[in-house]
Amino acid sequence: MRAENLAEPLKIAGFEIFKDCLTPEEQSTMVADLRAVAQVAPMRHPVTRWGKQMSVKMTSAGRLGWISDKRGYRYEARHPDGMSWPPIPQRILDLWQSKTNLARQPDCCLINFYGEGARMGLHQDNDEGDFSYPVLSVSLGDDGLFRMGGTERGGKTQSVWLSSGDVVVMGGTARLAYHGVDRIRFGSSSLLPDGGRINITLRVVADSN
Incomplete structure (x- = not known):
């Protein structure tokens, strides 16, 4: 990780944003790790509980x-196709430890792929059993417009562009804050040859299942 990450993160509405956190080499290596995960547990477009297909593709x-x-x-112990989820790559676990200083490792690394036109509406990460643990988010590839709100839907929001290599920690007052990605600047990064944005979020699920 870059030496400048010893500096204080940008703080917006309780969200801690570490800009330019990963070097280009670290980003490329992380993408390779994630591609290996997707080979075992293929990405798919999930649907909402109302039957609407999401614009992002996901795996874990x-x-x-x-x-x-x-x-x-x-949360489930198996991919919808029936296989067990592959382990979280060690480099991603190392990033979690360096940014959270927690001995407790995450149970889930959710991997979202945003193609051209994809977005993620405002939502809370509230399916976990213990909200005292933060959620850590990593951006790879094209820029994404990240919108942050409070713990009540419909309140005031703020937005910031996240670039490849940025890391966000959502803990404390931001742990149950609404957040989403309004759009991506498709083709703004050369990290992914065909364009698009990968976002990973690390979550401690605890004993909710």
């Missing part, structure tokens, strides 16, 4: 993976 690594379908949102 770790003890549990996040699932969305007509039965609702939840």
Whole structure:
């Protein structure tokens, strides 16, 4: 990680944003790790509980993976195709430890891919069993316009462009804050040959299942 990451993060509405956190080499290596995960547990477009297909594609690594379908949102020990989720790559676990200083490792590494036109509406990460642990987010590839709100839907929001290599920690007052990605600047990064944005989020699920 870059030496400048010893500096204080940018703080917006309780969100800690570490700009330019990963070197280009670290980003490329992390993408390779994620491609290996997707070879074992293929990405797919999930549907919401109302049957609407999401614009992002998803897969997971770790003890549990996040699932969305007509039965609702939840964590499961197996991919919808039946296989176990692959382990979280060590480099990603190292990043979690360096940014959170927690001995407790995440149970889930959710991997989202945003192609051209994809977005993620405002939502809370509230399917976990213990909200005292933060959520850590990593951006790779094209820039994404990240919108942050409070713990109540419909309140005031603020937005910031996240670039490849940026890391966000959502803990404390931001742990249950609404957030989303309004759009991406498709083709703004050369990290992914065909364009697009990868976002990973690391979550401690605890004993909710």
